[in-house]
Amino acid sequence: MQLFVNDLTVMDFSYLCPERGMVGESWIVDVILDGDLNEESMVLDFSKVKKRLKALIDEYVDHKLLIPAEHAYTQIQRNEITDMVQVDFNRPDDQSIHLNCPAEAYAFVYSAEVNMASVSQYLKDIIATHLPENVAGLELTLRTEVITSAYYHYTHGLKKHDGNCQRIAHGHRSKVLVYQDDEQSEQWQQYWADRWQDIYIGTDEDIVPSETLLLQLPEVSLAQHYCFAYESSQGRFELIMPKNECDLVTTDSTVECLAQFMADEQKKLAGQHNFKVLAFEGVGKGAIAHA
Secondary structure, three states, X not given: OEEEEEEEEEEEEEEEEOOOEEEEEEEEEEEXXXXXXXXXXXXXXXXXXXXXXXXXXXXXXXXXXXXXXXXXXXXXXXXXXXXXXXXXXXXXXXOOEEEEEEHHHEEEEOOOOOOHXXXXXXXXXXXXXXXXXXXXXXXEEEEOOOOOOXXXXXXXXXXXXXXXXXXXXXXXXXXXXXXXXXXXXXXXXXXXXXXXXXXXEEEHHHEOOHHHOOOOXXXXXXXXXXXXXXXXXXXXXXXXXXXXXXXXXXXOOOHHHHHHHHHHHHHHHOOOOOEEEEEEOOOOOXXXXXX
8 A cells, every 4th residue: 555645845955066066955755655554544644644754854854955975076074072064075166165064954965966866865764764664665756846937046044043044054946036017027037047046145244264264274275265154053154155156145144135135136227117026935935025
């Protein structure tokens, strides 16, 4: 007997890619459980499927940075005393990425590439150890939201958040709707899709001199990089990113602030018009701003 649950959850996370750099993603999860009926004449109660499996996915992937642990660019150093983990992703041509964060900020995928197949196997291995004996098989399907308009991939961190959003490198795949004088504008939507494709959105006040970082600095020039760091309730977070893969804002990077930033930027670019921006944060949620 098979039991299926579609749209179990949405995983919002980022991952490291040799070509694209740091990529924000939002993947929808569907599951199928294969097993015998239990004493309740069920494979597993739907409420338990949703609660148990969603909790595991949230714990091991959601709002984390996924690391391709077996890629040649990846170097991982763990401080056994502080439980901080430094990750160096040594891309060539001044495009390296470096982090020093609490261990819980990462998910280490033992593959040369982070993709739907490797993440699905990573999750299946974890979930299989938490299923009851009557469940013999598990199938996970990961998919993206079908978006017919413009969208972008962004990564950020929210230091003031009291949950996992405070992690400095987690992200989203998000569509954007821009209305110019109450008419939807494909031109401006595409502008933001191009500007924020595979972008890290950093806050000005989180930029720090490299010498203040606790991580072991790479033996290369950092002239083409921004250094970010902050303290939050989960610990200290540090990140070094290529400047050409960042966009800076003067506020926090909550979706509310980003929507207003986009609307204000629109007004600067075409001040004779009025704008409304619907900025999404992953799937089915976001903020609206006017200018």
